[in-house]
Amino acid sequence: MEIKAEFTIEPCEKENIKKIVDGINEYNLSKVPALADIWTRLEFVAKNENGTEIGGILAGLGYWNGLEIKILWVKEEYRKKGIGTKILKHTEKIAIEKGAEISMLDTFDFQAEEFYLKNGYKPIGEIKGFPKGHRRIYFSKQLTK
Template sequence: MVWCMFRIETEVDKARRDLLRSRLLDTNTAASPVLAALRGTPAERELPLHVWALEESEELAGGLVGHTWTTWLHVTYLWVAERHRGSGLGSRLLAEAERIAHQNRGCRSARLETWDFQAPEFYKKQGYEVVCVIPDYPPGITEYTLTKRLS
């Protein structure tokens, strides 16, 4: 057995973060034939996918921030300015991200997280299904994970 001294640090250390991520990826790749097959291919990399809606004045009307990885689109943020809500802008932003992910990047599925006071019903109307519910995350709020098959 190897013994060592531990030092707990809480600051952001990007070099260590990257080293940890690399070592975790190595461990995961060794344990999973699916991940091993992806190693070194373009699908292994996370690629940013951002879709913006700008007004004529160049002011932000809405946007979607996410990324693609393997055959998945992960929507991280989707926001529409108050004055544009109900206009279909959110649906158009989401549809455009799904189109790019599916047609240009070979994604077959999409996933996202939302809270109960945000937009679970909106996403259900767009064809997403709830696959995970985490009550009290944060306290008093429920978080939902939703997925959708892209076609």
């Protein structure tokens, strides 16, 4: 079967997004079998005594049980009080219980570089000059029971 190289590029609709995700997942799983469900959400919020959100994390476990941290946030006036570390450790503990052996994330030098270093994360790469005058840093950490 001959495949022609003529094509168009168009904005994605919801059904297109599903096809793209399914396509990459099918390919990936043909190379390395899954260890877990597609995505296990590990998302938590920290609230103060009044029930106001003061921090939280959006993370999850992928096919190969890697903890992927997308966002970890603590409200500015609550920073440097150990809240971020407690949220992070809570999430790592649950991830380990579910079989995770590695955690990964990215941050910027003006965000939480020192925080992640203090919590045992190792820089594995960076993009200098993004955004201009700053760095985007990629971290990982081996998780242990």
